[in-house]
Amino acid sequence: MPFIPHTEADIREMLAALGVPSTETLFDEIPAELCCGALDLPPALKEMEVTRLMRARAGQNRPLLCFAGAGAYEHHIPAAVWAVTSRGEYYSAYTPYQAEASQGTLQVLYEYQSMMASLTAMDVSNASLYDGATSLAEAVLMAVRTNRKSHSRRILMPKTVHPFYRRVVRTIVGSQALELIELPYDVETGRVDPASLEIHSGTDIAALVIPQINFFGVLEAVDELTVWAAANGAIAIALVNPMALALLKPPGEWGQEGADIACGDGQPLGIPLSGGGPYFGFMCCRKAHVHQLPGRLVGRTVDMDGKPGFTLTLQAREQHIRRGRATSNICTNQGLMVTAATIYMALLGPEGLRRVALQSHQNTLSLMSSLTAVDSVERVFSGPFFHEAVFRTRRPAREIMDGLAERGILGGHELARDYPELGEAILVCVTETRTQEDIESYARQIASLLSHG
């Protein structure tokens, strides 16, 4: 019996104490006709056998040199991050309901909140949400709750927001009578043209979503967009990559007064790709809106002796107190991922994070310059980009991706399904983990695929 410690003697003594002949009797309140009989499951495996099985499965995953981003980024993760995060005291604890017995987790969360607030230049951060897409959905719902000037429940959602994020927002806010209005992008620059907002000026808009970096890797005119939101009584929601904020103007400083809410996916901060999760979502806001912020919050306070300590706070927002009127139904979030991210940020520091961001940016510049030197490869957008960019060749994107995969490269993400108007476009990403040789090899393989095609 794996993980059940009872000896035969234990079982006998326990049953005797209960005065029942067998454990079956303990289920006598359950109507007999409900009992299911033997389940059709595979037989038990010992640790050695399951290890063999999983190694074989892991071996069926083909390791490709990763040039894909689109919401999940391969960055170097220092060995210390998961060596410490995997400690049982973090791994096997739960939500810090008993603060005195959870000061470790609580202080980590407080430090995390502090780091995220500083990175985004916002006042406060919550202790995490599920992932980037759900953080955007929660931000949209929060904006509607927060925006007392607006009665419209209309949200401006640029097409330059990750299409996967947009579909999650549709699912989650779908039952809340919100109207999501799609904002087009400029096909030349690959970003939202602030002038295109003019048709919405003077109308009642609850919130404007501003992605920085946008899905195409292009940098948006965040100042103009934030100023427009403020002038039109809309909440400015910044959807940001936290890694890039080491280099880019943080949401709290956009426009005149900054964005109102900043959210996104924390995966670039020390979280492995892991096939898509677990990652973590983050959300930061101004102090004035903290009572509308969803998710756990940790505060610093003092104990009976005046000694500093940490506790969950402002819980009146949450489902276990407010039930049907809570800011969100979230309770379990992504605590362990946040622990890893906190240690990651501590190990990298402001300079380390800046260099990771800069190196990723420069590697992408380098790839695009090599690629566009190849005959018939073109960059699709002219706007400034960060560590992702879109290119097109004369061959179908699918063939290029298949060809690269055969040569051991994950070539990026095809855009045709979500952006048919862009033709055979591929979104490519280069982080600091790719070498100059990797980059040249990518360009070479593309050239070779085109010369054979």
Next chain:
Amino acid sequence: MLIFDRSRRGRAAHAQLLPESGESPAIPDYLLRKTRPALPEVSELDAVRHYTRLSQQNYSIDTQFYPLGSCTMKYNPKVCHDLASLPGFLNTHPLGLERTGQGTLAGLYELQEMLAEITGMAGVSLACAAGAQGEFAGVAMIRAYHRLRDDLARTEMLVPDAAHGTNPASASMGGFRVREVATDADGNVDLTALELAVGPQTAGIMLTNPSTLGVFDQHIRAIADIVHRAGGLLYYDGANLNAIAGKVRPGDMGFDVIHLNLHKTFSTPHGGGGPGAGPVGVGDKLLPFLPLPVIVKDGSRYRMLTETERPHSIGHLVTFAGNVGVLLRAYVYIRMLGHEGLERVAEFSTLNANYLLKKLVEAGFEPAFPQRRAAHEFIITLKRLAKEHHVTALDFAKRLLDYGVHAPTVYFPLLIPECFLIEPTETESKEALDAFVRIMAEILKEAETDPDRLKSAPHSLPVRRLDEVRAARHPDLAYKSE
């Protein structure tokens, strides 16, 4: 001491610091950051020591008995973590999953199948990131089902008053009005109240069985009949599946849709508050509405169904395919248990709970439902102590921490005054249970002779009782450098 207090300008973990390239970014100046973020500047050892020491201020399953009711704090096998962390799994990009992640998809596909078998449902989606998201998905499917049938009057979701707070919160997020249903004296749903509550406005009912009161609702088939007859659907909150795993299946009880908490029944880590995973299962009626992705097997290849193939799906709930790493841990756990091991989960979690309840009653504690068998957890009430000695359940809980055990869940369910919800789980030995009983008895004696000892507890932890009022009135939520 905060990590920020350890920071020194110019210090760094040099092994992590990339060389300075000296080049400036090809980005317009007005888009660049002008001030450095206030991240700490520490050495690698500083960081490792700081976060290792912080970890030592936590109670956890690996270090303490942790009978937190409704949370199923059982042992999280190390091998599950190790195997889910194999580089082949960790380095797979989500957008390459079908092309390069067949090994991952094989595990996920089999997990879908096994969870469907364990719960008696027709289909499972692994997409949801946590139990609460699974609840939302379940509620959204119920909504989608009624809407597709043009049954638009069904705007009300029934929730027993004993339910976990996420149930009404999820129902509201799903656009429903919440209507509470009373509980009878035995801890079952009050059938008369239910009969009166159902009608053409009823979309469904959200139930946990065994309930949060720690008892199995014997009238579950009658409840299912009443709700189904009224045209509603039954939602099963899998929070307490540990009590019946391998014995009774929600599908056989008449439930149409369920969510599971893999971090409870299937031993994936709680991680200090996540990541969890909240797969949802449905009967035939709701199959078309399952959230995406759903993984299917075409010949020998695994792939994910698209919106075109499932046009009635409620859609996607997370960016990619869900908390894959958590799902793989649950997969390993179930493979290690097999069908026999899984049946033992319910058997031994129930044996442990009933034994512990019996011993605590013998030691002078008052059960909330003396007439009932405990499921995998049970409630005791400390209302006598509160009345006679002005010692609250919270005081008692804090004193438990001094004895090196994590406190049970306190003040939940809200129906029972001064309550402890105690869930020992099947992975605790008889000695651990006996030791807990001795500690409880000791504290009971203290409560009667020296109540101040409890009221001022804990005494031996890194901090004493914290000023929560101050934390809420003057929120200090982020460090500010002087």
